Amino acid sequence: MRHRENLIQSCGREVQHMQQALQLMNVHLHHAVSDLVGATGLRILDAILAGEREASKLVELRDSQCSKSTIEELAKALKGDWRQEHLFVLKQALETYRHLLKQVAECDAQVERALAEVVIPVGAQPESPAPKNPAAKEQASPKKKRFHHRKTGTSLKRDLSEELKRICGVDLTQIIGLNVLSVLIILSEIGLDLSRWRNAKAFCSWLGLCPGNKISGGKVLNSRTAHVVNRVAILLRTLGPSVGKTDTWLGIFHRRMRARLGPAGANTATARKLACLIYHLLKYKEEYIDVDHLILLEKIHSHRIGRLRKQAEELGFEVVAKQVAA
Template sequence: MGCDNCSGTGKLLIAAPLTSDLEAMANWLVKLGITTVVMESTGVYWIPAFEILESHGLDVKLVNARHVKNVSGRKSDVLDCQWLLQLHTYGLLEGAFRPDEQVCSLRAYMRQRENLVRCRASHIQHMQKALRQMNLLLDNVVTDITGKTGMTIIRSILTGQRDPKELARHRDKRCQKSEEEIAKSLKGHYRAEHLFALQQAAELYDTYGEKILACDAALEKQLEKFDSKVEPASSDDPGPDQPAKKRKSRSAPSFDVRSQLNRVSGVDLTKIDGIDENTALKILSEIGLDMCRWPSAKHFASWLGLCPGTNISGGKVLNRKTKRIPNAAATAFRMAAFTLMNSKSALGAYCRRMRSKMGSPKAITATAHKLARLVYSMLKHGSAYVDKGQDYYEREHKDRVMKNLKKKAEDMGFMLVPAESVANS
């Protein structure tokens, strides 16, 4: 990094190094016989340096700045580079997780797609605002204004149609509201400036939709580069031993994600309740396919930040809060756990029991922790997930509670007898 003083103004300009400078630095390090390089994560500036150094055969470790600062013994007059050198010499630094090149590319495409979906969502809000300003209460009669009925009506308005009855005729047969109800909500006060805002929002919505489709094509092409672990199978035919096909999310990619993920991972993560195609793709793009990076499922859950805290002093638990880690995979697990609140599966029953004990936020984290362990086991051992149902989980929970109660009663000199046996005697 270079810095220049701006002609006495007191401002400091930070200039990123040129690619030629990074190439020269990498060649110089190789010439000196350097084999390992340690660097801190600084925004996105570390990425080109990391990639260029790695391409020259160097073992590059990206370390967490918080971990480096928490090591005792550092003086205030020591430069960061000297402190990193000292810690690395003693073997006290551990590189951050970074998947292989194929997964990194997949992750970049996936994150770009999420940015596009987020930007498109903002233009849905702009369309909603323009409709409200004209008192066109389209959201009162359709669940989603970007659905088939909603977008057909909006495009008809933009072409010049103003008659509510004519607009209501675009109602899809699956819409719950009648044409009369829709027509009443589409009688509005049309103004040129609001129509202009609606037109621009709709055009931007369509533009981002096209970009998302292009991103989906790039995602599919990248997935095809992965080696196959099993023969690809169509998700349209789940088979006799497979569960029914889950409803595909509207935000999911346009191609057959399930069959591609089954081919590259060897397991079907969508069998797990709460994890759909989009969530499974998001998780795999963040953690990769090699679970050997984590020795056990506990290490994996700890890396995700889904484990309880270990703030214990003198045998007394002071705090059990989970670590605040900005992990995209952990966010995906939490979103999957949130969808299990009303599920009739064993995971849904577990989530509701945790909610009754600890509240919704902690219950979501606990369920996300269980989902993470299931995904780890499936990817590492190639095992399949079978949901035994809500009733099975409730019976197992009841048996555990009864066993503990009987043990406590025996310790206190009592015997636990079912009420039915006492009534019959």
């Protein structure tokens, strides 16, 4: 998976080379379409390299679902000076990009073969029983996560969720924010044996997602998280902003932490929540339970009312709920 990530980064560099070549020719295709290497972008690039220069002809290759720009705006963006040296760079960058995509596809095929060869011992049980959490289970039920993952040219072409469920014993893609590729990266880094970490706290500490404990003479010198270079931690932190946009309990948590700690602190706090979920599901083989976000909102509302009443009492006032007419 690390090699695949390197290939993806190389693809990104080639896309930047294509954007630079277009920019130097005063062609703003990469500003007129949402994805330069999407369906519309690739068709127009191929036509340009084939010798087409008329903007009116190139606009005909626009997909009907393209919404970032109008036909007139796209035609205006496709007028440039078409210098040969930049067309040459554009051609080589596009060829390299497509070659890298083939290597990514070969890498994905190798990953599929490796997953198919994994043998899981039958009847394997966790060494210690799962900690009880009846309060959460009484108010929750298994639900499909409400999270949309955008498909790109470097995305996995085949759904490996069932294969990963067979290997892990639990469907990690049900966790908010995780998709098949994320789970593959996590498993390639930490494996399936979580006995190396005595609990979820130790696992989060290894990832560098816990506050520091630099204390001297009873005084906290620094509580910043340790600088740990860990691919799993980087991945989980990257998921933070996307999770924060969802209408889920974890999205609510991220937004509250963002208001209190700022964006970076919220990403780390959300990453720690995700790490705890991953550790628990992998170790105890329990299905993910998505708590209804309305329950959390009701709890937050009750807490705010209680805090307001306490402050009113300290000031000699009384808070009375407003009666709504039926």
